[in-house]
Amino acid sequence: MRFAPSPTGSLHVGGARTALYNLLFARHTGGTFLLRIEDTDVERSREELTAQILSAMEWLGLEFDEGPFYQSRRYDLYRAAAERLLAEGKAYRAFETPVELETERKKAEAAGRAYRYSGAARAIPPEESDRRARAGERHVVRLRMPSETIVVEDLIRGRVEFPAEALDDFVLVRSDGHPLYHFSVCVDDTEMRITHVIRGDDHLANTPKHVALFRALGAPIPRFAHLGMILGTDRKKLSKRHGAAAVEEWRDAGILPEALFNFLALLGWAPGGDREILTRAEMEREFSLEKVGASPSVFDPEKLLWMNAQYVAKMPADELLARSTPHAAKGLPPREVALAAIELHRPRVRTTIEMGRALSSYAEDPADYDPDGWKKHVRPETPRQLETLARSLEALPDWTAASTEEALRKTAEGEGVSAGKLIHPTRLALTGTTVGAPLFDVVALLGKETALRRLRRFVEAAKAQTPA
């Protein structure tokens, strides 16, 4: 049993979801998941793009069993198949020029009709066709479509019928010899013995062409399953225009691959019951095409962020540290501190970007202080009070959350103010912000030296701005 997603370009979340369903289906049924790169469009296919897709797939955990197979290296196969169809009279050469076809298309459009190739070249006798081809006359190869309704049995949509009038003799091989997508796909699916084709809904309208082609090829017809599209919040097919439509963008935004995998799996499939956070093993065990919905789904970044937070909350600290390290632009504190900081911050960050920033805050003193916080918490007496606090903290024999909290509360008492009057400016002094993890945990983690240095630096800044 084999499956074939076929991405080209950077890995779009829609393509990723398709590949993911192929993978889950293969794992569930014990089949083989293979990757085929459909790069027959010489103008558009580029090697960097393929490498990008491969790395994005690996990052997401979409490991394939076979491949990647490159269609660009399988031209002999397509050529042979085309010659066979030609010899059997199932396909024929057509000599119209692109300009002529364009004219016809325009005409049809102007008349408000759907354009279909006329089939004029069907009438050219084989001998004449051979002679003109040998003489080097440019031509394409077209499939002789049967004049009957084509029925597609879709695993998700059921029976879908396409009347013969809707189909024309489409092109199999371009005049420059390059096989076209529909043709290479069917030849490859046949040769690779593909049993199930799981792909986007946008291919449903192409499927009758493929069915006709498989028949012409004398090949078994795979089972089809067409997934609903993934839409942007404007309910249009998700594209670059919507921002963050590519897997790589989410990776760079600090999303964990496990979370994106889980999120994408649930875009169109639900295992039943109320579960949403599933392990890979659970998904593989429970995935089934019968439970995949036919309707399109809107990609909601908010929910992805929530799901990512769920994974951030549960991931082992050392693992999370490793994932966040690339995002700690301003350095990391010692490992022990970083590990403790992870526990402190995991409930309040949603991405590894945010975690990286939190981690860096232990390694580098704040560059500035939140202006609103400053306005709110810095009073004329604040420098003096914090100075007193610093002295009291300095005298501490041990440095823990409990001991520093006690010292602060005592200082507040001595000053005749509530603890909050000291807590808020202290947080501002140590972190530069008014929000964050519980203060004394931060104080303990920062260590005596760093905490006192930040506190005194803040006192100096406060004195400078608040003439006594």
Added chain:
RNA sequence: GGCCCCAUCGUCUAGAGGUCAGGACACGGCUCUUUCAAGGCCGCGACACGGGUUCGAGUCCCGUUGGGGCCGCCA
């Protein structure tokens, strides 16, 4: 325009003739609390519309409307 697909809270969805139409995200409130979160509790909120079929339709059929896709010598 032709052909095709789709239609349950704003969003993701459960629901396979009989449910107070369930859950999650988001949103609002309460709680916890030195701040911000996370967590817990509560709330708001949907079967697109119209016809059938049936004792009984979110569920089946038809139509309307709306949305989407495809109509290339692109994939």
